[in-house]
Amino acid sequence: MKVLYYPGCSSEHLARDFYLSIEALASFLALELEPLPDWNCCGAREIEEAPEGVGLFLASRNLALASGKELLVTCSLCFHNLKRAQNILRENPIWRSRMAEVLKDEGLELSPDLPRILSLTEFLTRIDFSRFRSPHFRGFPVAVYYGCFLSRPYPTDLQALEKVLSAAGYPVIPTTLKTHCCGGHLPRTDSPVIKNLCRRLLFEARQKNASGLAVACPVCKLNLEIYGDPPFPVRYFTQYLGLALGISPSWLGIPEEE
Amino acid sequence: MEFGLPLEDILQKLAEEGYRISRRTFLYYVQLGLLPKGKRKGQKSGGVKFYYPTWTLERLKTILRLKKQGLTLKEIKKRLPREIPSPLPPKTFPQTARLKDCNVCGICGAICPVHEEMDLSPWRLIQAWLEGPDSLPSANTPWVCVGCYLCEERCPREIPVVDFLRFLRREGLPPGKRWRKHPEWSRIFWSLLEERGRSFDFGAVHAYHIRIIGSGENQRLFLRLPGPEGEKEVSAPSKIKNLSAFRRALEHAREWP
Numbered sequence: 001m002k003v004l005y006y007p008g009c010s011s012e013h014l015a016r017d018f019y020l021s022i023e024a025l026a027s028f029l030a031l032e033l034e035p036l037p038d039w040n041c042c043g044a045r046e047i048e049e050a051p052e053g054v055g056l057f058l059a060s061r062n063l064a065l066a067s068g069k070e071l072l073v074t075c076s077l078c079f080h081n082l083k084r085a086q087n088i089l090r091e092n093p094i095w096r097s098r099m100a101e102v103l104k105d106e107g108l109e110l111s112p113d114l115p116r117i118l119s120l121t122e123f124l125t126r127i128d129f130s131r132f133r134s135p136h137f138r139g140f141p142v143a144v145y146y147g148c149f150l151s152r153p154y155p156t157d158l159q160a161l162e163k164v165l166s167a168a169g170y171p172v173i174p175t176t177l178k179t180h181c182c183g184g185h186l187p188r189t190d191s192p193v194i195k196n197l198c199r200r201l202l203f204e205a206r207q208k209n210a211s212g213l214a215v216a217c218p219v220c221k222l223n224l225e226i227y228g229d230p231p232f233p234v235r236y237f238t239q240y241l242g243l244a245l246g247i248s249p250s251w252l253g254i255p256e257e258e
Numbered sequence: 259m260e261f262g263l264p265l266e267d268i269l270q271k272l273a274e275e276g277y278r279i280s281r282r283t284f285l286y287y288v289q290l291g292l293l294p295k296g297k298r299k300g301q302k303s304g305g306v307k308f309y310y311p312t313w314t315l316e317r318l319k320t321i322l323r324l325k326k327q328g329l330t331l332k333e334i335k336k337r338l339p340r341e342i343p344s345p346l347p348p349k350t351f352p353q354t355a356r357l358k359d360c361n362v363c364g365i366c367g368a369i370c371p372v373h374e375e376m377d378l379s380p381w382r383l384i385q386a387w388l389e390g391p392d393s394l395p396s397a398n399t400p401w402v403c404v405g406c407y408l409c410e411e412r413c414p415r416e417i418p419v420v421d422f423l424r425f426l427r428r429e430g431l432p433p434g435k436r437w438r439k440h441p442e443w444s445r446i447f448w449s450l451l452e453e454r455g456r457s458f459d460f461g462a463v464h465a466y467h468i469r470i471i472g473s474g475e476n477q478r479l480f481l482r483l484p485g486p487e488g489e490k491e492v493s494a495p496s497k498i499k500n501l502s503a504f505r506r507a508l509e510h511a512r513e514w515p
Contacts, residue, residue, distance in 0.1 A: 041451050044457070051514060061507070
């Protein structure tokens with residue numbers, strides 16, 4: 001079954017490695033994943049200062065383009081924005097009719113029951129990774145980190161990362177801070193606050209003898225890499241999954257020297 | 259400020275312009291429905307003052323002019339626009355009723371991962387807002403909020419804290435109390451979005467310091483990376499297909515408040 005997915009703007013730059021590893025997994029597992037044709041930006045954090053209609057339009061356009069039953073969203077912030085817009089469209093008939101009117105300008109239409117928005121973490125739990133594990137792969141202990149938008153306010157399955165990674169052969173170390181905040185888009189970048197938050201997350205993983213931290217959000221990974229001190233290996237969970245399946249690191253966006 | 263002028267100020271302004279009216283007469287006009295009712299507001303020094311919309315002044319002048327012409331109050335009432343012009347509707351937070359549930363436990367401030375950066379805790383802003391929009395102090399809190407929703411998750415009274423801060427950021431605060439986070443990034447973000455339909459998560463790369471040279475097809479973007487890599491050029495995001503229709507729709511979507 002073909003599944004459309006929304007890569008988001010970060011897939012072209014910051015989270016290029018996330019995107020590469022998802023594509024690699026999809027081709028290895030013969031998943032029929034297809035990027036949403038002609039998708040547009042969801043507005044990231046900037047829509048919070050624009051009129052409500054702008055954020056809703058940016059999300060509605062993507063929802064209208066995804067004519068199917070499901071839309072897979074890989075970036076956490078996009079997931080939050082699309083999910084929020086979908087809730088408003090479902091609950092508020094006024095906004096819904098306004099959006100229908102705006103979308104007409106582009107010849108688009110919202111389907112009566114909007115597509116179900118799926119996070120990548122939940123989607124991958126449908127696959128039994130133990131069947132695809134490479135016989136040469138030796139798992140090492142990893143901790144997982146969901147970040148905010150997969151846990152609140154529209155919670156996804158918060159055992160999903162544990163399920164897929166342990167099926168792929170990694171001993172998953174339980175942590176208490178897996179849904180805590182990494183500092184996100186804190187405006188002041190020289191702030192000690194963001195450094196402390198990131199250090200604390202890595203400290204827990206290190207104290208519990210994890211050899212790496214599996215994350216699902218581009219912003220979290222970026223923050224942990226920039227502010228995490230001392231450095232600790234942080235990878236997208238899809239990169240860890242790819243390694244367990246025996247996919248070459250360069251395909252997964254992992255630099256060779258590591 | 260919708261309820262801006264206390265009675266004393268109105269009387270003084272009128273006196274300066276040569277109109278004579280006593281406090282008692284003013285209140286009588288209010289009682290007759292010629293003037294709008296005032297809004298009661300507690301004072302720091304103790305006691306209470308009544309505040310009247312600024313347009314009360316113009317209306318009162320009209321009344322006094324008509325009175326000079328020899329009209330009775332009854333006739334004046336008929337002549338004045340029947341509908342008292344409503345002041346600009348104050349920007350209201352649709353869920354204000356839910357804010358009243360706040361029991362000032364302070365958990366929202368304590369659980370907030372970035373509370374050290376905030377001038378004031380969210381609960382203080384909630385209390386100030388309930389006191390009246392004019393009581394809101396100038397604070398960076400709505401702009402510092404990273405939207406992690408920890409406060410909403412932990413709030414014992416299920417108050418929509420993040421939505422409230424979002425509202426303050428978007429429209430709830432007058433221009434003088436607004437705090438621009440990074441106007442330059444905002445501008446670049448929206449211009450890319452309009453030019454290409456896609457943008458760049460500048461929020462996430464604010465740490466990188468973006469540099470942009472040229473515009474349109476010749477636009478070049480540079481990110482300054484922390485660490486030894488230094489500066490790196492990146493390509494602008496790819497374009498969506500029908501940009502003119504997209505822009506039209508985006509403009510259309512801006513219409514609603």
